[in-house]
Amino acid sequence: MIREEVSIKVHCIVSCLCEVIREERALLDYRPMYFGLWDAAFDVTDQGEITYYQHDLDHSHYFWSYRDLFGATVVEWYDKNKHKNENLDTLLTLLDEETPGRYVMAQIDMSYMPERENKFHQKPFPHFLILTKTEDDHKWMMLDPDFRWRGIVDKEQVVQAFVENPFGGGFYVDANELAESSVMAVDRYFQQGFTEHNELTNLLKTLIPQMVDGKNGYSLDDLTLAVRQLPVLAIRKYSYEHAMMYFIEEAGLSDETFDAYTDLVERIVQGFHSVQYMAIKMSMTGKTDLLDAVMNKLEEMDGIETAVKNELDRLYQLWTIHQQLPDTLSLAKNAKGRTL
Structure with missing residues (x-):
């Protein structure tokens, strides 16, 4: 279902x-x-x-x-x-x-x-x-x-x-x-799109300090424009929920931890909103003392998203066993930065 x-x-x-x-x-x-x-x-x-x-x-x-x-x-x-x-x-x-x-x-x-x-x-x-x-x-x-x-x-x-x-x-x-997708096609697509890196968070960790410090041609005034579209990008994180529930249902697993991880996904999404708010506030007021709070929030989000990816990888591994697919290495530990 x-x-x-x-x-x-x-x-x-x-x-x-x-x-x-x-x-x-x-x-x-x-x-x-x-x-x-x-x-x-x-x-x-x-x-x-x-x-x-x-x-x-x-x-x-x-x-x-x-x-x-x-x-x-x-x-x-x-x-x-x-x-x-x-x-x-x-x-x-x-x-x-x-x-x-x-x-x-x-x-x-x-x-x-x-x-x-x-x-x-x-x-x-x-x-x-x-x-x-x-x-x-x-x-x-x-x-x-x-x-x-x-x-x-x-x-x-x-x-x-x-x-x-x-x-x-x-x-x-x-x-x-249209036709039903094969198990091998699903497996192939998941592996193609999985990476251990959290690219958006990593970019923000680099870009925001550069703008605050006026490096690489950026200035504090650029911050508002830089983070303007973060809410649109943040909603992509909800796709974790689709993937988790797919593997849970298709492998006949318990969904008792699913709600806990949806809460973590929501924390990631709301984290981007918080980063946007603090970045715009720095840009508009010129007060950069919020930078530490921004960086701490990004570190927190990075850790949460890594935990979500590790759980998704665990569910994927159980799904491959259920589907009797060949043994695979843990993607969360061995992914080479593949992304879609």
């Missing part, structure tokens, strides 16, 4: 891909797609902003991993070498075709949808969701799996949000290709 997560917003691309399974093949277990998202790629701009999006971030590994796990090919229809209006024409054509079982995803700038939730207060706010035509030529159906929202929206408003998005992206999936 799949324990249903309650409104966990983790990663919009993966949420869209998993929604296709939820809508069309509800008995398939989509949770392996969440493996490794706790360390999903991010970028640092020239100004020192840690960002969940960037023009050169490559999401293709999610697409080929989806095919490896579930058999369905993800077709990336958005061409970054073409003008936005040309990509809009492609989107309109795909929606007009209404191919049975095909789910069309597009990235829009959610800041152009003020009536929709934007709890992160980002502008721009690039976000992937699923679009479908309706009987009304001026309205589209919008399905936003990451925010658990479905409703009718004004077509022209979405078109503007698509065209004005400074980034851009789009793909589609044909649900009739």
